[in-house]
Amino acid sequence: MNWPEGENFGLADDKEQEQVSRAEEAPPYNQLPADETRYVLFTDSSCCIIGMNRKWKAAVWSPTRQVAQAAEREGGSSQLAELKALQLALDIAERKKWPKLYLYTDSWMVANALWGSGKVEKGKLTT
Numbered sequence: 001m002n003w004p005e006g007e008n009f010g011l012a013d014d015k016e017q018e019q020v021s022r023a024e025e026a027p028p029y030n031q032l033p034a035d036e037t038r039y040v041l042f043t044d045s046s047c048c049i050i051g052m053n054r055k056w057k058a059a060v061w062s063p064t065r066q067v068a069q070a071a072e073r074e075g076g077s078s079q080l081a082e083l084k085a086l087q088l089a090l091d092i093a094e095r096k097k098w099p100k101l102y103l104y105t106d107s108w109m110v111a112n113a114l115w116g117s118g119k120v121e122k123g124k125l126t127t
Contacts, residue, residue, distance in 0.1 A: 026102050029063075037064050040102045041089040043110070045081030056081035060088045067092055082107040086114075 026032070029040060040062060047056040058081045059070040069088045086105070093101040105111060 026104075029102075029104060032102065036100075036102065039093070039098050039100050040064065040104065041067070041092060042104045043082070043085035043089050044106060045078065045085045047076070047078040047081050056084075058082070058085035058088060060085055060092060062092075079109050082110050086110050 029037070032040065042061045042063070043059070044061075045056060045058040047054060049055075053074050054076065055072070055074050056076055056078065057070060057072045059068070061068050069092060071084050071088060073084075082105070085107075086103070089101065089103055103114075
């Protein structure tokens with residue numbers, strides 16, 4: 001698909017467009033400054049087949065804020081579950097108006113989607 005250059009994809013103005021951030025490699029969690037750990041979320045998901053049905057779960061957890069959220073559905077794939085975990089994390093950060101989000105994931109698919117280059121190490125991604 002060709003994306004038109006200069007398209008703002010529904011963002012209202014330049015200020016709102018500035019809120020769309022970039023992804024970059026983050027330090028390991030235990031090397032983050034203490035005041036930055038409040039913006040950390042860990043994501044994980046799983047998918048299994050029970051009988052004839054595929055079921056998945058997605059979860060987000062914050063080590064410092066006691067934030068936890070999960071979703072569970074039938075159908076879909078492991079990748080869908082990973083994307084749902086990402087969506088949950090982004091929703092939490094947006095709802096709480098965090099200025100940044102350190103997102104730690106074990107999903108190469110999520111890391112590659114956010115990073116774009118495929119060169120992010122597992123568990124070391126920030127958006």
